[in-house]
Amino acid sequence: MTRIVHLSDLHFGFHRAELAAPLLERVNSARADLVVVTGDLTHRGRRDQYNQAGVFLSRIRAPLIAVPGNHDVPLYNLLVRYLTPFAGYRRAMGPDLAPTRQVGRVRVLGLNSVDPFAVQRGIIRDGEIGRVIGSLDLLAMNVVALHHPLEHLAQVDKELTRRAPEALARLERAGAQIVLSGHLHVWATGAMLDQTAHPGVLQIQAGTALCGRPSDRQNEFAVLQIDGTWLTIERHIAPMDEPSFRPPEYEHFSRESGIWVAHQPAETPIVPGATETAFSTA
Template sequence: MIRIAHLSDLHFGFHRPDLVEPLLDRVNGAQADLVVVTGDLTHRARASQYAQGAAFLERIQAPLLVIPGNHDVPLYNLPVRFLMPWRGFRHAVGPDLTPVREVGPVRVLSLNSVDPCAVQRGIIRNGEIRRLEGSLDPNGMNIVALHHPLEHLAQVDKELSRRAPQALARLERAGAQIALSGHLHVWATGAMLDQTAHPGLLQVQAGTALCGRLSDRQNEFAVLQIEGTFLTIERHIAPMGRGFNPPEHEYFSRESGVWLAHQPAEKPIVPGATETAFSTA
């Protein structure tokens, strides 16, 4: 049994200070084998925000895999954004923008989907799909972590990352089984499975772990528990103005080679997806 905690979109600098300690308590109490943070550690990539984010990461007791999000490059400091976009992230988190971690039979590979030339829209760079295809473990569980989702719910009004459809199809075909992402501040798992043409790759799209934007209505993170072809997801949800509720559970299996949900699909809260480019997501 492998346990992986998935956090995304912490947005230090525009976060809920009251939720930092409860979040750390929950994450450390989950006894995860790995904690994956899929981007937007900061809100505006300022040094003070990176310092807050780094201090938070240092208190997580499990091994970490952290990748950048679109908010982790400066928005208004254009020379840094275009010439040294990863300077703050590398200083605070580490030099590797596409780390790989292995936990037992599970391999977690990452992809940097941030495009410094765009405010929100991501990009799958030339060669990145091929790199991931060649790095998958043919005998294990393969998880791909990136900030921008590979597919959107029908009601989401943002543009997909460039080359996302090709990446989704090719990674499923190559043997990736799970994709972890964030960016939209909208939780989606079973709802994605209901609409996708690629049920061999389960998309786990996280909500925001700490962002203080009221229209998001809640903060949350998830813990994936992997046992062979079975997956249990614990959702830890904190409504705005409150602490964490008892965890909710979702159950999936892929004995036939494609994912099946063992409960009705969730009804995603989508208001966050309609915010303007210079707001949050």
């Protein structure tokens, strides 16, 4: 059995400061084998925001890997954004933008989906799909972690990541079983299964762990417990008008037949206004 904490969209610099300590306590109490952070550690990619994120992440006791999000590159400093967009992220998190980590029978493969030439839309770069496929462990549960989702719910009005449909189809054929993402600040698991043409891949789209945007209505993170072909998700939710996280809610999935089956009705995602301009908050 392997336990993985999935955090996304911390947005240090525009975060609920009072929720950081309860989040850290919950994460450290999860007995995780690995913590995976799928981007937007900061709100604007500034040094002070990376310092805040670094202090928080350094207090997590489990091993940790992360990939960047679109907010982790500077928005206003165009020279840095276009010439050295990931310099700040690398200073804070290390040189690897797409790390891989094996924990027991689970292999987590990072993918950098950030396009510095776009404000929010992601991109799957040439060769990245092949690189990830070449790194899969066919005897393990393969989990791909990136910031931008590879598929959107019908209610979401943001642009889908470039080459996302190709990536999702090829990853499913190659044997990837789970995709972790963030970006939309919208939790979606079973709702994705209900609409996807790729049920061999369970897409776990995280809400925001700490962002203070009121329209998100809640902060949350998840703990994945993987036991062979069975997956239990603990979903920890902190409504915006409450000071901490409620007791976890549970979702159960199985993949014994080669496709994912949900063992509860699909959730009803909370979809805030998702249209984004260059200067919107999230």
